[in-house]
Amino acid sequence: MNTSSFNIQTGNELTWNARPILFEVRHALEELVQSGENSIIDLRSIPLAPGEEETIINTLGQGEVHASLDALGPSEIYETRYAGVWLITHYNEEKAVVSRFIEITKLPEILESQQEDMSNALVELTRDLGTQDA
Amino acid sequence: MTEIELLSWARGPGLQIATIIFVAGVVIRIFEILVLGRKANLAEARGAEMSSGLKTMLTRTIPDRTTFKRSSVTIVSGYIFHIGLFVVCFFSAPHILFLKDIIGFGWPSLPTPVIDAFAVVTIIALLATLVNRLTNKVMRFLTNFEDLLTWFVTFLPVVTGYIAFHRIGLTAPSLLAVHLLSVELLLVVFPFTKLMHAFTLFIARWYNGATSGYKGVAS
């Protein structure tokens, strides 16, 4: 992000919240594996020094699934290299991050089709098929 | 009054009032002592006054054996808290900044854990002097209101400073305001109490050395 000669980050000294978060992820994954319980961690709720959020994201890496959502601006959802650990980043229309979550689950709820949307879709599809016939 | 208003007052007018009373009080008292002078000694001088006086200002720092045996607790705890106060007042970063604003220059500070250690030791030593004062028969007999008052106004800034730095209890602006107000109390009380010994002790030591030197004896 910052390529100027002022390197304000002093590396290792500041990562005092990053590792605990990763341990929290591990604990949540253990809960998921053993009892099927889902968890969400809001990355915006914990103070992180510049570069620490990147450290967490880089540590989690990327896995097999990558989905992009286009709802009120783009959102990126991907499974990290640890199955069951998903990273969800919501952007606004200016591509700025508005929220970021780590979800420990089989499938993030936002990827599932929603009941209401499906009901509306049924109505629409019926209507569209009706007009085509005529 | 909000806590920020109190802090602004303590940093502004409060400090000014305290400074005026402190400086004026100390200067007037010292001047009164010096201008009053001493009775002329009509005997012939048998030794040097000035050199003996100056030497004594330093040599009295070491107590002699008999005095030490008699008041060891007072002397040891007294030295500890005086040294502790010196380090905390003059080598903690915020204090150096304060003085830099007044006298124009600063100097390197000591790390926080070191200052913390000195502050804690100072608090313990001050408590020791109070306990000694109240339990030792002779000390208790001699103790009056002024002794307890001066102890209190010395103890308060160290404690409030430690609490303010570590932000325990109240909100930050209130803690800082309380610390500044305690220092202002100390400054205001100073010229009217035995705290003046900070300046008069040098005059007294010089005088003792000078009279002895004049007579040609050791002091």
Place this chain on the structure above:
Amino acid sequence: MKKDSTRKKETTEKGTLGETLRSRGVSRRSFMKFCATTASMMALPPAMIPMVARALENARRPSVIWLSFQECTGCTESLTRAHTSTVESLIFDSISLDYHHTLQAAAGTAAEAAREAAMEENYGNYLLVVDGSIPLDNPGYSTIAGISNLDMLTECAKGAAAIIAVGTCATYGGIPHANPNPTGAVSVKQIINDKPVINVPGCPPIPVVITGVLAHYLTFGSLPELDHIGRPKAFYGQSIHDRCYRRPFYDKGQFAETFDDEGARKGWCLYKLGCKGPTTYNACATTKWNNATSFPIESGHPCIGCSEPDFWDGGGFYKALSMPTENLSQTAVYAAAGAVAAGTVLGAMNRAKKNASNKIHIKTTVDDLQK
């Protein structure tokens, strides 16, 4: 949430938030994204997202009247920097902003008529947002449509459910209140004391803090928990110092001495450069600015304490907190000079007294003793 009968009347026209969003083609999925971000904005734990969704789904659109008094419009600018951002703009759209000088199309008598209509229609239920301070010295210093700020505030406050004072000017008087305060500027709380007032200070406040307070009202139908000077604890409960990532340097005693020196380049603590972080309560160190990009200290400038009262008069932005605000060396020199004069006079008087008593001193003789 309880709804009273007066509210029911106007809601048929405005509908719930859920209905409004659906009518604008916002899918359920989008609504979920909206709720997750809103919960995050309000500093709520993720486990509460379903609850937020339920509440927002059924939330009524409150009428909001925004009064701008002696202000620079920075607070509105701060809030509307997010207006092109979809999610935050939804918060804005989920309220019915019935009056706002900068954003409304109407002007003149039409605007004032709209305000009065909205007030009457939603009497007892509308939210009053105020930015800018109110001059008390001469009401003519700041008027809207010939109505003084003081009159407009007291009149509009009568039917308000709650008042949100946005920005340091409305919460503490701000820059107009700074020495010598030529207009007699005061804060909202100094005028209104019979209605709940939330103080959202900052110069300007962080945008998400403003929208977070609105979101809280939408979700819970009540005001967030406030501290002893009326600020929401969720955003103003911690000082900058307690959340600052440069705190380890403060504790180790590693400070930047000037701007751009070795310490500054290494990112050391800015206490010596006048940082007011220790006595300032705000969310800058955690929530940050510009969608969590950075905040002043991270950019290398000490905190100026803009969410605290009287920060303009706090002795200067570049004077460290432990430094006196007045010129003490001058005070000390004058006091010493005066004291030297006084001391000399008093000393002379004492000497005169001593000499006089020496003169009248009668030596005791053996005869006196035998008397």
